Amino acid sequence: xxxxxxxxxxxxHVTLAGWPDVVDAIKTMVVRGAPAIGVAxxxxxxxxxxxAAATSATRQAFDSEMGRAIAELRDARPTAVNxxxxxxxxxxxxxxxxxxxxxxxxxxxxxxRAIHVDEVDRCVAMGAHSLALMTRGAxxxxxxxxxxxxxxxxxxALGVVRAAHAADPTVSVIVDETRPLLQGxxxxxxxxxxxxxxxxxxxxxxxxxxxxxxxxxxxxxxxDRIAANGDVVNKIxxxxxxxxxREHGIPFIVAAPTSTLDLSMPSAAEIPVEERxxxxxxxxxxFGRPAASPDAPVANPAxxxxxxxxxxxxxxxxxxxxxxxxxSLRRAWDSAAH
Ligand code: MRU
Numbered sequence: 001x002x003x004x005x006x007x008x009x010x011x012x013h014v015t016l017a018g019w020p021d022v023v024d025a026i027k028t029m030v031v032r033g034a035p036a037i038g039v040a041x042x043x044x045x046x047x048x049x050x051x052a053a054a055t056s057a058t059r060q061a062f063d064s065e066m067g068r069a070i071a072e073l074r075d076a077r078p079t080a081v082n083x084x085x086x087x088x089x090x091x092x093x094x095x096x097x098x099x100x101x102x103x104x105x106x107x108x109x110x111x112x113r114a115i116h117v118d119e120v121d122r123c124v125a126m127g128a129h130s131l132a133l134m135t136r137g138a139x140x141x142x143x144x145x146x147x148x149x150x151x152x153x154x155x156x157a158l159g160v161v162r163a164a165h166a167a168d169p170t171v172s173v174i175v176d177e178t179r180p181l182l183q184g185x186x187x188x189x190x191x192x193x194x195x196x197x198x199x200x201x202x203x204x205x206x207x208x209x210x211x212x213x214x215x216x217x218x219x220x221x222x223x224d225r226i227a228a229n230g231d232v233v234n235k236i237x238x239x240x241x242x243x244x245x246r247e248h249g250i251p252f253i254v255a256a257p258t259s260t261l262d263l264s265m266p267s268a269a270e271i272p273v274e275e276r277x278x279x280x281x282x283x284x285x286x287f288g289r290p291a292a293s294p295d296a297p298v299a300n301p302a303x304x305x306x307x308x309x310x311x312x313x314x315x316x317x318x319x320x321x322x323x324x325x326x327x328s329l330r331r332a333w334d335s336a337a338h
Contacts, residue, residue: 001040003030004149008190019048019069026076026083029181033150034224034260035119038082042112044073045090049108053101062101066094078272079233079303080224081262085338086115120153122257122317127154127163130220130315133253134164134171139217141174141207144235145187146222146255156222156255158191160315165197173199174216176207178235180280180300204237211248219245223256230308230325231268232256236301242310251312258316258336261329268305276300 003012016022022044025031031040048069056062074087090108097104147158165171178184192199210216225233232254245252265271278298284291314321318332
């Protein structure tokens, strides 16, 4: 996989030999973004099966190694539901299969590849649906990275941007840098540069000023998990952007595949929010010096919860959903036949 921690300076692919390496890559954000960690988790289960098929003398030994791999991959990060969704799909194949470990490994490999292909197809479909929400010359603000890097190809929020820009080359993007891990400046800006889509990078605290000046026409973000009522959990800072968009009368659009829906959660209040290491917040340096004292007490929630009332539309591969979201998201989930 492409090591996202080394962008934009270096484009380096790493080869992972076993499922513990995949767990580590997800935890350390070598791979990140909700659909992408789902794909990686599925690939991790397939890799575990290939290795275990080569080393296990019995089906029982194979099953016990698979049990360990599945549990650790599923728990590598807690918030984006795509990871558990993808790993559970493959775990179901292992549980139901009566064949040899080699046959199971082959089926899991095909299933993991199919999840990857499906996620990219879903992004392309979302891009097409979202054209109905765009206006000529749109200036789209996005937060975090919801691009090809975050999805295995094309992107959710950046898929919307790609489709809009292909239809209207005057479309441009405002990229929130996205503290503390800077997915906006490191990854979104890099992707837009590759695609030759015009963008302006801002620090997160500039969004209100630009909105007040009429320089933002739409906000488009991805999601890590969407509850049954349409509440959205996404990268920390998304909730603030949604409040700003409401204040300035700017549509706040969420693009996410049905694999990001968690209809077992009545609202976002029940969705776990990952707390990450304090040094991610302290780690910035400025003027050649650390920007925070090394023992500064820190809060570092990696995601926040945006209530459905601030969301103008949710775009899935099934179409554009408007409030009240409950029935429309349920229909989308059922049509996607999970
Ligand atoms: O912590 P990250 O970088 O994995 O968080 C990613 C996000 O919050 C994205 O906005 C989200 O996964 C949507 S990606 C299509």
